[in-house]
Amino acid sequence: MTDSSRGPGPVLDRRALLRAGGAIAVGAGALGGAAALGSLVTAATGPRGAVSEELRLGYLPITDAAPLLVAHGDGYFEQQKLIVGRPVLFRSWSSLMEAFLTRQVDLIHLLMPSAVQLRYVIGADVKVVAWNHTGGGAITVAPGVTDIGQLAGTQVAIPGWWSIHNILLQRVLRAHGLTPVARRAASRSDGTVELVVMGPSDMIPAMATGSISAFTVADPFNAGAVAQGVGSLHMLLDQVWRDHACCVTVVHRDLIENRPETVQALVDAAVAAQLGITADRPAAAAILSGKGYLPQPPKAVEVAMTGTVPDSDGGPARNRIDFHPYPFPSFTAELVRQMRTTVVDGETRFLDGLDPAGVHGELVDDRFVRTAIARHGGPAALGLPASLTRHERLI
The missing domain is CATH 3.40.190.10 (Periplasmic binding protein-like II)
Structure with missing residues (x-):
């Protein structure tokens, strides 16, 4: 495993990524109708810290990406004076991760366990800066x-x-x-x-x-x-796991080091978009469908964004998907413990030496989301506990 404290980080070895247990369903890269990135390559596209003025966002066509897509489609990035190109749609997680690691996109939403994999198996110098959503x-x-x-x-x-x-x-x-x-x-x-x-x-x-x-x-x-x-x-x-995170926003650490104000603006825009989505879910669904971010039937997108189900605890009906930005340390620690008991077709030995409580500090940088939460009404406005701590609940 590459020591991410040395040098610019790894050049992607596609076979290593697949062996590591990543999303093996390798598609053709970007789907038709989205901006094309061209053929994915197996070497970094530029030196460490080389980020274009126009930020490039990669995503899969799922509601998990809604905060970043709505931030683009409803002007939240523009309000933060950010230039973010048309989000690029990928068909598989492996092609999305490869494009990110080879610097063809600057930020992505990614499965939280895959972010752990990138950091500790691939050795990528990446940071989780916020949660995109819970449930979904x-x-x-x-x-x-x-x-x-x-x-x-x-x-x-x-x-x-x-x-x-x-x-x-x-x-x-x-x-x-x-x-x-x-x-x-x-x-x-x-x-x-x-x-x-x-x-x-x-x-x-x-x-x-x-x-x-x-x-x-x-x-x-x-x-x-x-x-x-x-x-x-x-x-x-x-x-199964109450209010679990699925996808998170991931950036390269050198973007944080070289352009912290840009990362803060990105997180501010995403948090504002989360509040906007929560305030008007039908409107958010219309943006996702109407602007072509999600190519599925608009009715399916609307059901996914606005649908509710009975609460198993007897409380009010719960949303199919919710939008909370704060990355709880308790979740990261429990996630590592759960990964140890999960069957995968790939590398798992890296989990043996991980301290579940220590992974959060190494993988997650919550400074920007804490600032964004404070700027947008505090924890209560985002449905978060005032202490920003919680106990994980699994069946």
């Missing part, structure tokens, strides 16, 4: 599946090995007496379920053809499967 993921099952136990002997799709979706799906499987396996055919008699990594856009077609019995992923793909009649929503992942 679900387990969708094929028609006729009414109980998790029916998944024994079948294939279930996940968006990446190091995803919160994989981690929480496996908790659900084990709670129902099933055993998740990788690269091994599932057996109904043995109660095993084969996990396969699949690009989110491929999940609905795979379920429609019967290739998979279920998938877990971010919205609006769950809502899309229901709208198309090819699947039903079995449960939200928020029912």
